[in-house]
Amino acid sequence: MAELSRNYRVWAYLIFFAAILALPLVGDEFWLNRVAKYLCYGMLGAAIALTWGYAGVLNLGQGLFFGLGAYSMAMSLKLSSHTSLQQGSDKPIPDFMLWNAQPGAAPDLCCITPGSWLWLPFQSQWFGVAMAIVLPVVVATILGKIIFGQRISGVFVSIISLALVLLARLVLVDAQPITNGFNGLTDLGFLQVFGAEIDPYAVSTYYIIAVILIVVLVLVRLLVATRSGLVLQATRDSQTRALYLGYDVPAYQTFFFTVSAAMSGLAGMLYVLVAEFASPSFLDLAFSVSMVVWAAVGGRGSILGACVGAILINTIEAKVSEVEQLVEAWKAIIGLIFVLAVIFLPQGLAGFAHDVMRRIRERRQPAPTLNRELRQ
Amino acid sequence: MTTLALETEGLSVSFGRFRAVDGVSIQVAQGELRVLLGANGAGKTTLMDLISGRTRSTAGRVLLEGRDVTNQREYRIARAGLGRKFQIPSVFGGLSVRQNLEVSLVRHPGVFANLRFGLGTTDRQRVSEILHLVGLADLATADAATLSHGQTQWLELGMLMGQSPKVILLDEPTAGMTQAETAKTAEIINGLRGRHTLLVVEHDMAFVREIAERITVLHLGKVLAEGSVAEIEANAAVKAAYLGTQEISEC
Numbered sequence: 001m002a003e004l005s006r007n008y009r010v011w012a013y014l015i016f017f018a019a020i021l022a023l024p025l026v027g028d029e030f031w032l033n034r035v036a037k038y039l040c041y042g043m044l045g046a047a048i049a050l051t052w053g054y055a056g057v058l059n060l061g062q063g064l065f066f067g068l069g070a071y072s073m074a075m076s077l078k079l080s081s082h083t084s085l086q087q088g089s090d091k092p093i094p095d096f097m098l099w100n101a102q103p104g105a106a107p108d109l110c111c112i113t114p115g116s117w118l119w120l121p122f123q124s125q126w127f128g129v130a131m132a133i134v135l136p137v138v139v140a141t142i143l144g145k146i147i148f149g150q151r152i153s154g155v156f157v158s159i160i161s162l163a164l165v166l167l168a169r170l171v172l173v174d175a176q177p178i179t180n181g182f183n184g185l186t187d188l189g190f191l192q193v194f195g196a197e198i199d200p201y202a203v204s205t206y207y208i209i210a211v212i213l214i215v216v217l218v219l220v221r222l223l224v225a226t227r228s229g230l231v232l233q234a235t236r237d238s239q240t241r242a243l244y245l246g247y248d249v250p251a252y253q254t255f256f257f258t259v260s261a262a263m264s265g266l267a268g269m270l271y272v273l274v275a276e277f278a279s280p281s282f283l284d285l286a287f288s289v290s291m292v293v294w295a296a297v298g299g300r301g302s303i304l305g306a307c308v309g310a311i312l313i314n315t316i317e318a319k320v321s322e323v324e325q326l327v328e329a330w331k332a333i334i335g336l337i338f339v340l341a342v343i344f345l346p347q348g349l350a351g352f353a354h355d356v357m358r359r360i361r362e363r364r365q366p367a368p369t370l371n372r373e374l375r376q
Numbered sequence: 377m378t379t380l381a382l383e384t385e386g387l388s389v390s391f392g393r394f395r396a397v398d399g400v401s402i403q404v405a406q407g408e409l410r411v412l413l414g415a416n417g418a419g420k421t422t423l424m425d426l427i428s429g430r431t432r433s434t435a436g437r438v439l440l441e442g443r444d445v446t447n448q449r450e451y452r453i454a455r456a457g458l459g460r461k462f463q464i465p466s467v468f469g470g471l472s473v474r475q476n477l478e479v480s481l482v483r484h485p486g487v488f489a490n491l492r493f494g495l496g497t498t499d500r501q502r503v504s505e506i507l508h509l510v511g512l513a514d515l516a517t518a519d520a521a522t523l524s525h526g527q528t529q530w531l532e533l534g535m536l537m538g539q540s541p542k543v544i545l546l547d548e549p550t551a552g553m554t555q556a557e558t559a560k561t562a563e564i565i566n567g568l569r570g571r572h573t574l575l576v577v578e579h580d581m582a583f584v585r586e587i588a589e590r591i592t593v594l595h596l597g598k599v600l601a602e603g604s605v606a607e608i609e610a611n612a613a614v615k616a617a618y619l620g621t622q623e624i625s626e627c
Contacts, residue, residue: 227478228490230471234479237468237520241532244428245539246454246485255487 008357013217013304020210024203032206036274038314039213043267045294045310046217046303047260052292053300054224055256056236060158061165063288065140065261067172067278069132069268071185074278075119076128080189092123095187100177113177125191132269133262140261144254151250153239162285169283184279191273200274209270213307216263221303223259232256293334297341298348305350312349313337379442381406381573382543387426387436388597396422398597399436404543409565409574411584413608414594415617420577421463423594424545427575428460429453441542455485459541463548463577465528467535469521473512476520476531477503480538502538510534510564526557533564544568546576550583562586593617 020039024032044066051057078084084092093109101112110117121127143164147157173181191198198205223229235242235249242249272278281287291310298309313334320326320333345352382404389397397419404410412420425431427438429450438446445453454460468476481499484490495503507513510530515523520531529549536544549565550558558580565587568574578584584591584605591608593600595617601608608614 223491226491226493227495228487230475231479231487231490233471234468234476237470238466240450240462241466241468241535242479243450244454244460245480245535246451246482248451248485248487251487 012353013221016304016308017214020213021207023210024206029201029203032203033201033274034318035311036200036206036209037271038311039209040267040271040274041291041294041310041314042307043213043216043263043270044291045298045306045308046220047263047267048291048295049298049300049303049306050220050224050263051257051260052295053302053306054229054236055232055253057153057253057257058155058158058292059161059257059260059288060285060292061161061163061288062260062264062291063283063285064161064165064168065136065264066268066271066287067165067168067280067282068135068139069265070272070278070282071172071179071268072122072131072135072265073128073191073269073272074185074188075122076125077188077191077272077276078185079119079123080125080192081187082189083187084189094119094180094185096180096183097177115175115178118178129191129269132265136261136265137258140258141254144257145250148250148253148257151239162288165283165288166285169280172280172283179280182280184277184281186277186279188272188276198273200276205274209274212266212270216266217303217307220259220263224303228252228255290334293338296338296348297345299345299350299352301347302350302354305348305353309349378406380404380439381408381441382427382575383439383442384423384427385437385439387423387433387438389422389426389431389433389435395597397426397433400594400597400599401436402592402599402602404573404575407570407573409569409576409587409589411588411591412575412577412594413579413584413591413614414600417596418594419597420594421547422597424460424547424575424577427453428458428545451485454539454541457542458545459536459539459543459572460545461529461532461536461547461549463551465525465532467520467523467528467531469519471520472517473520473523473531474503474507474516477506477534477538480535482539506534506537509537509567511560526553526561529553529557529561530564533561533568537568541572543573543575546574546578548577548579550578550580558583 023035027035044062048059048062051059078094079092083095091109093107093112097112097116098107101107105112109119147160152160172179175181198208224232231242231247232252235247235252239249268282294310294313295306297313298307299305317330317334320330326333341348347354380403383402385401386399387397387401388395388399400419400423402410412423414420422431426433429445429448429452432447437444440453440456440458443456445456468479471479478495481495481502483499504513507516510533512527512531512534515527520528523531533549546565550561553561562583565574565576576587588605590602590604592602593608593614600617601611601614603611
């Protein structure tokens with residue numbers, strides 16, 4: 001019985017992987033570019049499931065890590081854009097910095113605007129790529145050490161993370177001379193990988209993102225299947241019991257919180273490759289809350305479920321947005337979907353699929369089922 | 377003289393002006409089963425909180441196998457060899473009974489050391505063994521949240537066996553149990569005896585008679601008496617404090 005139940009989970013993953021790899025057969029580049037963004041959202045959904053479903057930590061500020069990843073990549077790509085090289089200097093300077101420059105400031109990245117020197121290392125694209133993961137990891141580790149080390153849990157973690165993402169957004173918008181504020185970073189160049197350009201509308205770019213998503217999902221699914229993953233779920237159910245068994249609970253929470261942050265940073269980085277912009281809207285509260293809705297609908301207890309939930313909802317959103325009358329209504333619709341999911345599918349679509357599989361299994365083997373139900 | 381398994385020296389804690397535990401000194405020898413008796417508010421659970429690091433003491437010391445563990449964090453005291461069962465059973469509801477026991481076999485407490493799959497053969501055997509000892513073998517794949525109250529208590533006792541600490545604190549292990557369940561619990565606890573040192577808080581005198589060797593009676597945060605079951609039952613001061621007979625007769 002356990003064999004079968006494990007098997008259908010593996011099959012679910014395999015079918016999903018095959019589906020996203022087969023999509024280029026049925027759609028054009030523009031459509032694939034849009035789907036690639038959804039795959040990035042899927043990675044975000046999986047990151048939410050890891051903390052919310054497995055660790056019981058509801059992060060309402062996941063957009064912070066996505067934003068860090070996105071901006072790190074976008075800064076590098078901004079510097080390699082053509083416009084940055086045409087600002088009257090032999091070194092690249094982002095156009096908005098010239099507009100924000102103090103009169104008489106030297107047209108150089110080191111000192112054109114206050115703090116513009118922060119951009120210097122981003123002239124290397126690999127630095128931008130690395131920072132997209134390193135920054136979320138560092139921030140999440142520090143946050144985790146503080147929050148979980150102080151035994152803060154439940155709704156308080158949500159409130160802190162929510163406040164942090166709003167604070168970060170405020171700083172980002174306020175630092176106009178180095179972040180271009182509300183306008184975000186647009187007009188980006190392409191990432192160069194071993195001489196090849198990552199063209200957002202190329203099929204190969206879609207494949208790169210699909211394969212990275214597959215690798216991440218497999219790694220995370222294996223990670224939660226380790227003993228550490230089991231202990232993490234134990235801390236979710238009873239922190240006290242886990243502590244009294246001698247487990248260093250804050251270390252477990254911090255580690256998985258950090259993994260989730262790294263996934264989000266990676267998602268943000270990949271998103272910039274296909275969307276060609278980074279904006280403060282990534283740090284909007286509404287965006288972070290949407291991620292939670294994706295995970296809730298897809299199933300927070302399942303890495304794959306939350307990923308599929310994110311892709312599904314965004315696909316529906318895109319379809320709905322094509323009908324003019326429904327554009328404004330979308331927020332109400334997504335709210336309704338969330339409420340219905342919470343009431344009727346508390347474990348999301350993944351939980352529903354799980355129940356269906358169990359029923360099929362029980363129909364095949366009625367005797368032990370009856371026994372088990374009676375005992376329960 | 378061999379080192380004591382558990383020793384407290386003048387252990388005290390005050391909440392505001394209220395001294396919940398007031399200079400309690402007890403010595404529990406290796407392999408002993410000690411029962412803590414006392415009326416509500418006598419400080420039994422608070423004493424366990426102090427020993428296990430849940431509450432920080434304001435005075436006194438806790439020695440575990442001769443090692444000073446006073447006011448250390450819970451997981452450090454746990455690693456030093458202390459296990460605890462709470463009054464309200466606390467298990468991992470979202471995990472299966474078997475997984476609960478797997479988690480309780482703490483080989484490595486750190487997160488990176490546990491980035492591995494499955495259990496070793498000996499550990500798997502140990503889990504099966506415990507499942508049988510606590511009578512939950514048939515429910516191994518059930519979610520712990522679906523267990524009855526008594527079964528949950530046994531699972532928690534099973535997890536203590538898995539953790540296998542030198543000293544085990546049990547806070548009212550038979551609270552809310554039927555007679556049959558209580559009898560089975562006594563059997564499980566008697567099975568722990570000898571391999572572990574036990575400190576048990578219990579109200580049910582029938583149950584206490586079944587398991588106890590020595591009894592320490594707490595009253596208003598202080599040790600009132602200590603002795604064998606017979607001695608304690610005959611002790612006038614204990615009768616007065618625990619049953620309140622004195623006050624009743626004086627009225």
